[in-house]
Amino acid sequence: MAKVAFIGLGVMGFPMAGHLARAGHDVCVYNRTAQKAEQWTQEYGGTSAATPAAAANGADLVFTCVGNDDDLLEVTTGSEGVFAGMKPGSLLIDHTTASAEVARKLDALTRSKNMGFLDAPVSGGQAGAENGVLSVMIGGAEDDYARAEPVLEAYARSQKLLGPAGSGQLAKMVNQIAIAGLVQGLAEATHFVQQSGLDGEAVFDVIQHGAAGSWQMVNRHKTMLKGEYDFGFAVDWMRKDLQIALNEARRNGARLPVTALVDQFYGDIQASGGGRLDTSSLLKRLEKEG
Template sequence: MSKVAFIGLGVMGYPMAGHLGKAGHVVTVYNRTAAKAERWVGEHGGTQAATPAEAAAGAEIVFACVGNDDDLREVTAGAEGAFQKMGQGAIFVDHTTASAAVARELHDEAKARGISFIDAPVSGGQAGAENGVLTVMAGGDEGAFAKAAPVISAYARMARLLGPSGAGQLTKMVNQICIAGLVEGLAEGLHFAKQAGLDATAVIETISKGAAQSWQMENRYKTMIEGKFDFGFAVDWMRKDLAICLDEARRNGAHLPVTAIVDQFYSEVQAMGGRRWDTSSLIARLDKT
């Protein structure tokens, strides 16, 4: 068992840190809103720290899941960031969905300090975090990943190193690009079924047994038909992720016409008041007409 720290107890980090505690690791937590860290300790034991640096002191592995590039820089290399107190040979595992550029930047900063940095964004959503079945896409050094992987397995059913620093974030971008297109296709299909006078539930129950099947179809079609979106991965978060994808595409020359269009469709959902709706709410902009 390891002495670890977890920084950022949001909808993903809170249960992920909980799985580390259940697996027997000694966990110190930090959260910007201290009351949430206090609640976590009350539920899971462990220790609460006042700063990321304090949480990281003495930890073999420091995990983080925060909001964006700037948040990540603050909790790592900031004045009270984890890098300030991490010991030689310690490993920082970042589960934030951020840019590949910041992953490479922090990898180099960590290396200069004698520590390791792994970019390791996740897929599986809140349910995956709560059930301990996330998919982890990692970039970084093989040795550091090999040490961290057994600990990551506390909340992941798949964790794979996909290349050097930044490869994890780039793979997460592929994930989000694919999801954006799938959800729009599902939204249009369901909208078409309704307009055609078909029983949309019966249609999905039938075609989901064939080539059209997807996770989104299996897990979202019922709530899409019912127009219920007050759960899941928020539209605001998806737009943040797609902005990262589109920015990287401008850098590497990839053409993402569908992704760009779906991003604009999500802006329409935001204008409808759906900033915190699940990403499956793309159907709402079609059904309103």
């Protein structure tokens, strides 16, 4: 069992840190809102700290799961960031969905301090985090991954080392690119069902087992048919992720016309006040146009 720190107790980090505690690891948490950290310790045990540096003090592995590049740099390289508390030989594992550039920067910084680093964004949403069945896409050195792999099993249904630092973030971009077009397709299919007068639940009950089936269809068609979006992965976060992917595409020359278009559609949802709605709310935009 390892002594670990977990920085960031949002909808993903809270249950992920909980799985680590339940697996028997000695977990110290930090969250920007101290009340959330107190709530976590009441539910899972462990301890909390007033700063990321204090949480990381003496830890073998330090996990981060925050909002974006700026948040990540603040909790790592800031005056009270984890680098101020981490010991030589320890390992930083970042679950934030961030840029490949910041992953490479943190990798270089940790190496200069005789520490290790893995960029390890996840997929599976809040339900995947709560049920401990996330997919983890990882970039970094093989020896660091070997240390992290048995610990990550606490909440990973699948995990894979995909290359050097930054590779995990690039793979997460692939994931979000694929989802963007898929959710727009599901929104259009649902809109078509509604306009056609078909029994939507009956239609999706049949086609979800065929070539059109997907996680999104299985888990979102019922709520989309009911117009329910107050849950799940927020449009604001998806748009942040798509901007990261589009910026990387401009750098590497990839052409992402559908992704760029769906990003604009999510912008329409934000402009109408739906930034906190689930990503499946793309359907609302089609209904509004109708």
